[in-house]
Amino acid sequence: xxxxxxxxxxxxxxxxxxxxxxxxxxxxxxxxxxxxxxxxxxxxxxxxxxxxxxxxxxxxxxxxxxxxxxxxxxxxxxxxxxxxxxxxxxxxxxxxxxxxxxxxxxxxxxxxxxxxxxxxxxxxxxxxxxxxxxxxxxxxxxxxxxxxxxxxxxxxxxxxxxxxxxxxxxxxxxxxxxxxxxxxxxxxxxxxxxxxxxxxxxxxxxxxxxxxxxxxxxxxxxxxxxxxxxxxxxxxxxxxxxxxxxxxxxxxxxxxxxxxxxxxxxxxxxxxxxxxxxxxxxxxxxxxxxxxxxxxxxxxxxxxxxxxxxxxxxxxxxxxxxxxxxxxxxxxxxxxxxxxxxxxxxxxxxxxxxxxxxxxxxxxxxxxxxxxxxxxxxxxxxxxxxxxxxxxxxxxxxxxxxxx
Numbered sequence: 001x002x003x004x005x006x007x008x009x010x011x012x013x014x015x016x017x018x019x020x021x022x023x024x025x026x027x028x029x030x031x032x033x034x035x036x037x038x039x040x041x042x043x044x045x046x047x048x049x050x051x052x053x054x055x056x057x058x059x060x061x062x063x064x065x066x067x068x069x070x071x072x073x074x075x076x077x078x079x080x081x082x083x084x085x086x087x088x089x090x091x092x093x094x095x096x097x098x099x100x101x102x103x104x105x106x107x108x109x110x111x112x113x114x115x116x117x118x119x120x121x122x123x124x125x126x127x128x129x130x131x132x133x134x135x136x137x138x139x140x141x142x143x144x145x146x147x148x149x150x151x152x153x154x155x156x157x158x159x160x161x162x163x164x165x166x167x168x169x170x171x172x173x174x175x176x177x178x179x180x181x182x183x184x185x186x187x188x189x190x191x192x193x194x195x196x197x198x199x200x201x202x203x204x205x206x207x208x209x210x211x212x213x214x215x216x217x218x219x220x221x222x223x224x225x226x227x228x229x230x231x232x233x234x235x236x237x238x239x240x241x242x243x244x245x246x247x248x249x250x251x252x253x254x255x256x257x258x259x260x261x262x263x264x265x266x267x268x269x270x271x272x273x274x275x276x277x278x279x280x281x282x283x284x285x286x287x288x289x290x291x292x293x294x295x296x297x298x299x300x301x302x303x304x305x306x307x308x309x310x311x312x313x314x315x316x317x318x319x320x321x322x323x324x325x326x327x328x329x330x331x332x333x334x335x336x337x338x339x340x341x342x343x344x345x346x347x348x349x350x351x352x353x354x355x356x357x358x359x360x361x362x363x364x365x366x367x368x369x370x371x372x373x374x375x376x377x378x379x380x381x382x383x384x385x386x387x388x389x390x391x392x393x394x395x396x397x398x399x400x401x402x403x404x
Contacts, residue, residue, distance in 0.1 A: 010037020011365040015191075017099040018043060018090075019074065020081070022050045024173050025131045025147060025207060026103030027070050028180035033099070033187065034073030035358040036367040041093065041383055042071065042374075046078040046402060049376040068347055069355045071373025077384065078377040078404050086403050087112050092388055095122050099187055103131035106141045116202045126200040127190045131183045135206035147175030147207055154211025155218055162233040178210040235295075238288030241266070244324060245299050251307030252324040255298070255314065260284060262319055269317040270301050347372045380404060 012033060019030040019042045027042075027050065034040040044050050056066030080086040091114070094100055100119065102109055109115055109130075116128045130136055133145010151157050151174065152167075161168030186203035194200055212219075221227040234244050241263065242256040257266040260283060264276040275281050275297070280290055287294055302310060307323060314321035323329065330336050331354070340357055347353040358367035384390045384404065398404045 006370040008037050010367040013037035015098040018093055018097045019101045021101055021103035024176040025179050026101050028177050029183040030101055031070050032184045040074040042074045042076050043079045046080055068353055068372035073370050075379035076374040077380050080403050081112050094119055099127045101129040106132050106136045129183050129187050129203045131179050131205045133207050136204045147173045150207025150211050151175040154208040155215045156211050159229050159231055161231045163231045175207045175211050179205050179207040182210040240287040240291040240294050241298055243295050245302040247302055247307040247310055249306045253307055253310055254322050256320040265317045266319050269313055345369050345372050
């Protein structure tokens with residue numbers, strides 16, 4: 001196999017994942033697996049590729065600035081899975097793979113003769129990772145299920161935003177990435193099972209269920225207390241003070257001082273220690289009952305101080321706080337730099353390209369970014385020629401027929 005320019009230090013080195021998904025719900029799982037060392041071979045339609053290649057902001061060359069991130073550490077081959085010859089070639093790739101990742105609508109892989117039942121016959125150790133809107137079973141399984149729908153039905157959208165407006169969305173595709181993250185967890189637990197038994201299995205990650213699993217006690221609150229969580233804007237009901245506060249220089253800072261001892265320190269920092277002794281604010285329950293009143297008092301104080309000085313003051317008194325960051329803030333922050341939370345990788349067309357680093361950090365076998373997202377079909381010769389031992393003539397013939 002071709003050598004990486006940057007050494008692969010991840011714990012999944014030596015494992016091969018065939019990624020057949022598109023957009024984000026499947027490919028983000030592939031990104032996570034690749035970050036930690038798996039060889040990720042991304043299968044894309046000839047001439048088209050994953051739509052993520054053109055989604056997001058474009059800078060130059062007609063290329064997406066999202067693609068280098070979500071497709072980092074991956075190898076790209078082109079293959080027409082709609083044709084029988086392409087399906088046969090896919091089976092040859094899967095025969096020696098550890099994982100197969102897909103996020104098509106349930107039933108698609110079965111129509112392509114690539115069901116788990118069929119593939120497990122040729123590769124009993126295969127772990128098949130399936131990400132979809134509603135899962136592989138149930139009455140909704142064949143519905144189209146984008147991340148936004150999963151966020152809605154999983155309960156997230158209803159509680160997002162200000163109570164005076166309709167439900168809001170988050171500024172990222174959180175439903176897709178949650179489903180992909182749960183898929184990754186499932187794949188790694190299935191890998192551990194395989195290490196014990198030698199058996200592969202199928203991982204079924206549904207977007208709506210991934211979102212549902214992040215909804216804390218929302219179901220139990222209603223089941224036992226008849227309570228339905230509502231939109232509450234920037235605060236959590238009865239948790240005070242914990243909000244975003246304005247500063248003299250038009251900055252914004254989040255201060256979370258809802259614990260009794262922390263609120264006492266905040267009152268001291270404000271020069272108003274009597275607040276912590278006042279029965280209206282002395283306990284967590286009391287503060288929650290007068291949340292807006294307390295926020296108004298704190299906002300009146302924070303408006304008299306510049307954000308940098310306020311940050312220093314919060315640190316001095318041991319009060320959890322942080323500015324509301326945008327990308328420029330992250331790039332300049334000393335802590336981000338010290339932990340290498342953002343790194344620079346070399347892109348063949350963009351040059352130096354900054355992106356978020358691998359998380360979490362491992363002390364002995366850390367993951368790393370070895371290369372940004374590849375060109376369409378960039379690794380055809382490597383994968384088909386070296387892994388499947390095809391000749392140049394065979395590859396040329398398949399290319400002419402539109403198979404690769």
